[in-house]
Amino acid sequence: MTVDFSKFPDEHGHFGPYGGIFAPETLMAALEQLNQEYESVKNSPEFLDELAQDLRDYVGRPTPLYLAKRWSEELGGAKIYLKREDLNHTGAHKVNNTIGQALLAKRLGKTRIIAETGAGQHGVASATVAARLGLECVVYMGADDVVRQAPNVARMKMLGATVVSVESGSRTLKDALNEAMRDWVTNVDDTFYIIGTVAGPHPYPAMVRDFQAVIGREAREQILEKEGKLPDALIACVGGGSNAIGLFHKFLPDESVQIYGVEPAGHGLETGEHAAPLCKGKPGVLHGNRTYLMQDEHGQILGTHSISAGLDYPGVGPEHSWLKDIGRVNYVAIDDEEALQGFRDLTRFEGIIPALESSHAIAYATKLAPTMSKDQVIIVNLSGRGDKDMNTICQIEGIEF
Amino acid sequence: MSRIQTKFSELKAAGKTALVPYVTAGDPMPNATVELMHLMVEKGADMIELGVPFSDPMADGPVIQKAVERALEHHISLDDVLEFVRVFREKDVTTPIILMGYLNPIEAMGFEAFANAASSVGVDGVLTVDMPPEESQGYLPALDACGLDRIFLVSPTTPAQRLQAVNAKGSGFVYYVSLKGVTGSKQLDVASVTEHMGALQKTMQMPIGIGFGIRDGESAFEMAKLGDAVIIGSALVSLIEANESKGLYDIYLAIGEKMTEFRSAIDRADALTAQE
Numbered sequence: 078m079t080v081d082f083s084k085f086p087d088e089h090g091h092f093g094p095y096g097g098i099f100a101p102e103t104l105m106a107a108l109e110q111l112n113q114e115y116e117s118v119k120n121s122p123e124f125l126d127e128l129a130q131d132l133r134d135y136v137g138r139p140t141p142l143y144l145a146k147r148w149s150e151e152l153g154g155a156k157i158y159l160k161r162e163d164l165n166h167t168g169a170h171k172v173n174n175t176i177g178q179a180l181l182a183k184r185l186g187k188t189r190i191i192a193e194t195g196a197g198q199h200g201v202a203s204a205t206v207a208a209r210l211g212l213e214c215v216v217y218m219g220a221d222d223v224v225r226q227a228p229n230v231a232r233m234k235m236l237g238a239t240v241v242s243v244e245s246g247s248r249t250l251k252d253a254l255n256e257a258m259r260d261w262v263t264n265v266d267d268t269f270y271i272i273g274t275v276a277g278p279h280p281y282p283a284m285v286r287d288f289q290a291v292i293g294r295e296a297r298e299q300i301l302e303k304e305g306k307l308p309d310a311l312i313a314c315v316g317g318g319s320n321a322i323g324l325f326h327k328f329l330p331d332e333s334v335q336i337y338g339v340e341p342a343g344h345g346l347e348t349g350e351h352a353a354p355l356c357k358g359k360p361g362v363l364h365g366n367r368t369y370l371m372q373d374e375h376g377q378i379l380g381t382h383s384i385s386a387g388l389d390y391p392g393v394g395p396e397h398s399w400l401k402d403i404g405r406v407n408y409v410a411i412d413d414e415e416a417l418q419g420f421r422d423l424t425r426f427e428g429i430i431p432a433l434e435s436s437h438a439i440a441y442a443t444k445l446a447p448t449m450s451k452d453q454v455i456i457v458n459l460s461g462r463g464d465k466d467m468n469t470i471c472q473i474e475g476i477e478f
Numbered sequence: 479m480s481r482i483q484t485k486f487s488e489l490k491a492a493g494k495t496a497l498v499p500y501v502t503a504g505d506p507m508p509n510a511t512v513e514l515m516h517l518m519v520e521k522g523a524d525m526i527e528l529g530v531p532f533s534d535p536m537a538d539g540p541v542i543q544k545a546v547e548r549a550l551e552h553h554i555s556l557d558d559v560l561e562f563v564r565v566f567r568e569k570d571v572t573t574p575i576i577l578m579g580y581l582n583p584i585e586a587m588g589f590e591a592f593a594n595a596a597s598s599v600g601v602d603g604v605l606t607v608d609m610p611p612e613e614s615q616g617y618l619p620a621l622d623a624c625g626l627d628r629i630f631l632v633s634p635t636t637p638a639q640r641l642q643a644v645n646a647k648g649s650g651f652v653y654y655v656s657l658k659g660v661t662g663s664k665q666l667d668v669a670s671v672t673e674h675m676g677a678l679q680k681t682m683q684m685p686i687g688i689g690f691g692i693r694d695g696e697s698a699f700e701m702a703k704l705g706d707a708v709i710i711g712s713a714l715v716s717l718i719e720a721n722e723s724k725g726l727y728d729i730y731l732a733i734g735e736k737m738t739e740f741r742s743a744i745d746r747a748d749a750l751t752a753q754e
């Protein structure tokens with residue numbers, strides 16, 4: 078394969094047939110302004126230094142690459158390393174991106190930040206940077222997610238953000254995104270929209286990827302140092318796809334590295350109750366870009382189901398759609414039960430409580446590792462910690478909270 | 479000349495501004511749509527904008543979101559919308575019809591299949607909210623090949639060079655979004671529209687319709703003095719919601735009355751313009 082991955086997207090935001098800018102006219106000028114600003118700073122040493130300093134001193138990077146020895150031995154196959162994004166300030170990879178976008182918001186002189194959130198991790202990460210910069214912050218969250226991720230709702234409020242519970246549509250992440258877009262269309266003059274994943278209109282998919290790519294840059298150096306060679310496989314969960322592309326991107330040219338993106342199979346891919354557009358969807362246009370979507374034959378977006386709010390989304394970042402089509406990344410699926418088992422395994426074998434999103438990646442590793450030999454190496458992106466999921470887990474396990 | 483172009487030149491010759499009401503296809507129930515369209519024409523509509531329901535109407539405010547949800551409860555698809563147009567055309571072959579909606583249902587049908595089907599049932603123009611001129615390769619030629627007008631939105635934030643692109647790629651008329659906001663917003667600002675209209679009229683080689691936020695006779699009167707068409711959405715759709723529990727008859731009555739209010743306000747504005 079001789080694809081130059083650094084050349085994508087093209088200047089109009091296209092990854093092959095995917096991506097682009099499918100936005101209402103009122104936003105076109107704001108998107109162009111953001112694109113120009115991002116292009117002008119993304120290679121500037123001054124901006125990159127400021128970003129690196131924030132990531133080091135405020136977020137706590139680099140995050141460790143941890144060998145999960147006991148769990149690997151239990152599985153009896155490949156050695157599994159965890160990229161510890163759960164140890165970031167605020168508890169997930171999301172803050173890598175909000176730190177970057179907040180710097181842009183400041184440069185553009187915006188006084189108000191809005192965000193959509195599913196699991197609440199991106200909402201918390203946005204409220205956090207807003208508090209730090211003294212900006213107003215409004216977070217849109219599906220009404221169902223407000224209930225299942227209550228601890229994060231409380232954190233956002235403590236940080237001074239206004240949390241708007243979105244009652245329309247399927248009351249989950251996609252509806253929160255619709256509502257955030259509506260806010261942005263209305264308040265475009267003073268408002269910066271921090272999208273939390275590699276979706277949305279150009280330049281978001283490229284920009285969010287660049288901010289998250291620090292995960293893979295660090296992991297590649299760390300594994301070379303620890304093992305003296307590249308890993309054999311990478312695994313990450315895919316909601317919109319930001320933690321996944323963040324880990325994968327630096328490794329895309331490394332042909333020997335097998336890459337797995339794990340979608341949520343919910344109640345099972347064959348039941349239709351899942352959120353796995355790459356495994357089961359068709360290309361279409363939603364939320365500003367062309368990508369694989371869960372949709373019916375008439376082009377209506379389907380309701381989704383996943384035990385994890387952060388993966389409960391009918392679309393996916395356009396770069397993933399392209400990586401699927403060109404065959405560089407394998408997209409697989411893990412259902413709710415398997416994810417819960419992954420959650421239990423990591424908790425009991427390693428003393429690490431993972432987010433339910435990340436538990437999908439964990440669960441896939443429990444399938445893949447035993448098929449590999451002991452001298453092979455897997456890196457799993459542990460995208461976040463599980464504190465926010467205590468309500469859901471306690472209910473399922475019958476633990477009083 | 480397309481039916482839309484013909485209509486605008488007739489209206490221009492008569493010194494009149496077009497009244498263009500919007501209704502979501504299938505709202506509140508499938509058998510109301512064609513009736514409502516005929517009623518609107520009877521009460522002074524010059525063209526009709528027919529909304530194609532989409533599950534994720536991200537540029538619409540709460541009123542049209544709910545209309546779309548009501549329609550989708552009846553599983554209204556793009557095929558159904560085209561069927562409504564076909565039935566409407568059995569009795570009305572002159573009133574232009576513009577489909578307004580989002581790209582995905584059209585993409586799911588296929589651009590060419592859609593363009594063929596739409597023109598054969600008697601659709602005249604298509605406005606796709608989330609399809610800017612930049613992304614429209616493949617799509618516009620398909621519409622063009624079937625003689626469908628391509629209507630684009632421009633907004634108070636649209637810079638001059640984008641106006642040129644719309645001018646080059648659009649046809650029929652251009653839809654000026656009179657405010658920064660979603661459909662049904664409240665803050666229509668006459669002074670701002672007046673200010674933008676000057677530049678727009680200089681650039682555009684086609685008629686200009688003004689919509690978003692026109693709620694009553696008074697705002698329609700002001701907009702009719704500025705544009706070639708006045709487009710009314712949420713102010714009519716909200717009457718469907720308000721009267722839904724009372725039944726279709728009350729909905730028709732309320733919409734008929736409101737249409738009369740808009741028509742007479744626009745006629746007053748046109749009479750005033752004629753005097754000047």
Ligand SMILES: Cc1ncc(COP(=O)(O)O)c(C=O)c1O
Pocket residue numbers: 169170195196197198199273274275314315316317318319320321386387388432434435460461462
């Ligand atoms: C911990 C964690 N992992 C993963 C995700 C999924 O998002 P993405 O696919 O963009 O990484 C989320 C989203 O909320 C999350 O909180």
